[in-house]
Amino acid sequence: MAYWLMKSEPDVYSIDDLERDATELWDGVRNYQARNFLTSMTLGDLAFFYHSNTKPPGIVGLMNIVETNVLDPTQFDPASKYYDPKSPKDNPRWYTVTVGYVETFNTVITLDQLKATFTPDELWVVRRGNRLSVMPVEDGVAEKLLGMAR
DNA sequence: GCCAACGTTGGC
DNA sequence: GCCAACGTTGGC
Numbered sequence: 001m002a003y004w005l006m007k008s009e010p011d012v013y014s015i016d017d018l019e020r021d022a023t024e025l026w027d028g029v030r031n032y033q034a035r036n037f038l039t040s041m042t043l044g045d046l047a048f049f050y051h052s053n054t055k056p057p058g059i060v061g062l063m064n065i066v067e068t069n070v071l072d073p074t075q076f077d078p079a080s081k082y083y084d085p086k087s088p089k090d091n092p093r094w095y096t097v098t099v100g101y102v103e104t105f106n107t108v109i110t111l112d113q114l115k116a117t118f119t120p121d122e123l124w125v126v127r128r129g130n131r132l133s134v135m136p137v138e139d140g141v142a143e144k145l146l147g148m149a150r
Numbered sequence: 151g152c153c154a155a156c157g158t159t160g161g162c
Numbered sequence: 163g164c165c166a167a168c169g170t171t172g173g174c
Contacts, residue, residue: 131169
């Protein structure tokens with residue numbers, strides 16, 4: 001079982017939205033490196049939910065992966081902001097996962113705390129200028145994060 | 151295949 | 163709202 005970190009702007013989709021919905025198709029990722037991480041996820045993997053573009057940014061909870069290699073339907077929807085007219089219908093570019101709600105942490109693990117605890121090599125989210133929205137988290141780092149959250 | 155222009159992300 | 167970082171696009 002692997003650990004991941006996935007970002008979302010809470011104004012767009014938050015941990016509270018996921019708690020309400022129970023599961024959600026994680027659509028709209030349009031970056032190849034992030035897509036490759038999504039397609040390498042397996043059932044039962046756990047993912048930290050990170051709120052970006054908010055005050056304070058940080059890890060707010062935990063999700064699990066309940067469905068893998070799901071076609072992202074928004075790539076074929078001209079009305080969607082994630083529409084990708086260059087994605088071939090017979091060889092779609094964008095696959096993702098369905099996530100399930102696991103828990104909301106009692107306190108946000110803020111970006112400041114993350115920077116104080118982990119090096120940029122240990123946790124990519126503290127890398128300067130990092131824009132990747134899906135990234136792996138090493139087991140040891142994940143266990144430390146769970147300890148900080150509880 | 152290079153690289154300038156452009157668009158987006160995301161912290162501050 | 164600003165702007166640094168950086169991925170993508172498109173002209174050549």
